[in-house]
Amino acid sequence: MQTLTETIQLFGPLTLLAILAGTFLGIILGALPGLSAAMAVALLLPLTYGLDTIAGIGMLLGAFCGAIAGGSVPAILLNMPGTPGSIATTFDAAPMAANGRAGKALGLSVAASFLGGTISALILMLVSPLIASIALQFGAAEYFSLSILGLMIIVSISGGSLIKGLIVGLIGMLMSTVGADQVTGAMRLTFGQMSLLTGISLLAVIVGIFAVSQLLLDMEKMHEKRPSMKVENALEGAFPRMREVLRNWKLLLMSSLIGTGVGAVPGAGGSIASIMAYDQAKRFSKNSKEFGKGAPEGVIASESSNNAMVGGALIPMLTLGIPGEGATAVLIGGLMIQGIQPGPMLFDTQATLIYGIFVAFLLANIMMLFVQWWGIRLFVRILRVPQHYLLPLIFIFCAIGVFSINSDYFDVYLMMALGVLGFFLARFGFGVAPAVIGLILGGVAETNLRRGLQTFDGSWEPFFTRPISVTFLVLALVFVAFSLRATWRDKKANAVSN
Amino acid sequence: MKGHLQEAFFSLLLAGVAAFLCVAAMDIPGGAHGSIAPATFPSAITFAIALLALLNVAASLLKGKKADTLPAISRQGILNLILFIVLSTAYIWAMSVAGFVVSTFFYLILMPLLICLISADRKGLLAKPAFWARVIAFALIGTGIIYGVFVEMLKVRF
Incomplete structure (x- = not known):
């Protein structure tokens, strides 16, 4: 009861305003094709520095939910997913828009996003404390093995090539080692640079890798002619189609469960969630022949699952401190900037904060519904903002945001350099998300390896003999083996088709 | 290559x-x-x-x-990147020397111009006087909003 009262007290007007602002800006950023949810959260991260913890994390959660939901706007109106999670939305929403039913598609998407997100929030509230109570029994060996498992899952699922994924993950881990060593105080890879004494700025890495690299990707193709974008104006009936979505409650529930489950697997992400949910919806639907031609069920399945993915992704983040994908890695960064290390201990020591995060996530979903409802015409207009205004504005936001944390221009130059690195990594198919995840998990892995070795008198044996630890390590190997097998199969299939 | x-x-x-x-x-x-x-x-x-x-x-x-499945970065693409990196790095440097307001105002004028100059779809805009007025208005309003958010609200000191 006391925790409940304390949790309610966290939600003053400023906190509610922060969640609302995060949701609003998240929808705008998500509606811009090419900007991912991780980038939306990364761009808002500097704004949270001056806020208290729950207002800051609430703003980021709002941005995460909003960006995923906002991705449906260009998916419906331009047949172009705003975020990867909206890929499956285009399958049916774009034909609906082409037939003059854009308003209905937007209405369905708003309602399905809200309901999917709310279901996943409820699952998050039920499941997280259980997982956290199990994780409380983990020691250093288990945490080391878990961080290796997390990294291996992300590396093997997120990219096409295991080698490339490993390289990017290791680059992230390497960045976690820069600065004064926590045990001996020895300077590691600082090259005499005072700004690196306390380590690489997490925000510079996040913004550089996710946001600046995307700006560079856009800039590379700037000279090419683009197909003219015709934004569908027929927005009649663009109000949340709650009754119609609820009529398909079985589909909604199945898609939300798939979204939450996929989201909880590190590395899987919204695109996999929405495509899996869409596939299952098509399989079980009586109107399966209508799928791909403008079936409302397709929009409901895709949009409810991609927003349910958000709640799923928060489960490993909050309970184990393991980021599921890019946006949750940025959220962990947001918590770390506030001096909070996510993990099972939080459930024990800062229960009020955890419940506050649950409530903030639920509120973000509710606000997302109303913001999208009232602002749908504005978000459609966002698609018309020319890129030559948008690009410099986003860059300035990145630069000043990174500068604002430590008031150090070195961080801004570092962001630029990491943006260039991120560009080449993305451009040559390495992917960028494992770098940020590696940066977070690298610190966890090294700290616990060293702590474990000190506890076990320098012996490595417990890492391979303690049941949970060895299970995690075996699972890591299994993921690597599966990834290698999938690569080998692809090669074989390509050879046959050639 | x-x-x-x-x-x-x-x-x-x-x-x-x-x-x-x-x-x-x-x-x-x-x-x-x-x-x-x-x-x-x-x-x-x-x-x-x-x-x-x-x-x-x-x-x-x-x-x-x-099979060469990976599209190469073209010479024009590399030039676009270099121009963006040079102008943006110069902006960061200018911020530390000339302050936030002046550097941001000029960056918000120069970067849209650069993008229009290299973009096939937007080159024609440069000949229209209304476009220049719009760019200057955008730079003024953009600088004002960013100043308001970061300097006045978030108390960032440059």
Whole structure:
């Protein structure tokens, strides 16, 4: 009861305003094709520095939910997913828009996003404390093995090539080692640079890798002619189609469960969630022949699952401190900037904060519904903002945001350099998300390896003999083996088709 | 240069940088103190990156023999990138020298102009006086809003 009262007290007007602002800006950023949810959260991260913890994390959660939901706007109106999670939305929403039913598609998407997100929030509230109570029994060996498992899952699922994924993950881990060593105080890879004494700025890495690299990707193709974008104006009936979505409650529930489950697997992400949910919806639907031609069920399945993915992704983040994908890695960064290390201990020591995060996530979903409802015409207009205004504005936001944390221009130059690195990594198919995840998990892995070795008198044996630890390590190997097998199969299939 | 060759070159560069960092990491002082030395983790990681990057050089060269699926970065693309990086880096430098307001105002004028200059769809805009008025208005309003958010609201000091 006391925790409940304390949790309610966290939600003053400023906190509610922060969640609302995060949701609003998240929808705008998500509606811009090419900007991912991780980038939306990364761009808002500097704004949270001056806020208290729950207002800051609430703003980021709002941005995460909003960006995923906002991705449906260009998916419906331009047949172009705003975020990867909206890929499956285009399958049916774009034909609906082409037939003059854009308003209905937007209405369905708003309602399905809200309901999917709310279901996943409820699952998050039920499941997280259980997982956290199990994780409380983990020691250093288990945490080391878990961080290796997390990294291996992300590396093997997120990219096409295991080698490339490993390289990017290791680059992230390497960045976690820069600065004064926590045990001996020895300077590691600082090259005499005072700004690196306390380590690489997490925000510079996040913004550089996710946001600046995307700006560079856009800039590379700037000279090419683009197909003219015709934004569908027929927005009649663009109000949340709650009754119609609820009529398909079985589909909604199945898609939300798939979204939450996929989201909880590190590395899987919204695109996999929405495509899996869409596939299952098509399989079980009586109107399966209508799928791909403008079936409302397709929009409901895709949009409810991609927003349910958000709640799923928060489960490993909050309970184990393991980021599921890019946006949750940025959220962990947001918590770390506030001096909070996510993990099972939080459930024990800062229960009020955890419940506050649950409530903030639920509120973000509710606000997302109303913001999208009232602002749908504005978000459609966002698609018309020319890129030559948008690009410099986003860059300035990145630069000043990174500068604002430590008031150090070195961080801004570092962001630029990491943006260039991120560009080449993305451009040559390495992917960028494992770098940020590696940066977070690298610190966890090294700290616990060293702590474990000190506890076990320098012996490595417990890492391979303690049941949970060895299970995690075996699972890591299994993921690597599966990834290698999938690569080998692809090669074989390509050879046959050639 | 074809896409797979560019990828191989990038991987080679990555391997070189990792090898350099590996040598630097091995020089990190400090003993193991019952655990692992401060040099162990960064050395192992950089060694692994160098090794994997070399493997990727070989993989991209072998892949290239069969099919060049990776589109290469064109010369114009590289020029676009260089222009963006130079102008944006100059903006960061100008911010530390001339302050936030002046540098941001000029960046918000110069960057849209640069984008229009290199973009095939937007080149025609430069001949229209209304476009120039719009760019200047955008720079003024943009600078004002960013100033309001970061300097007045968030109390960032430049």
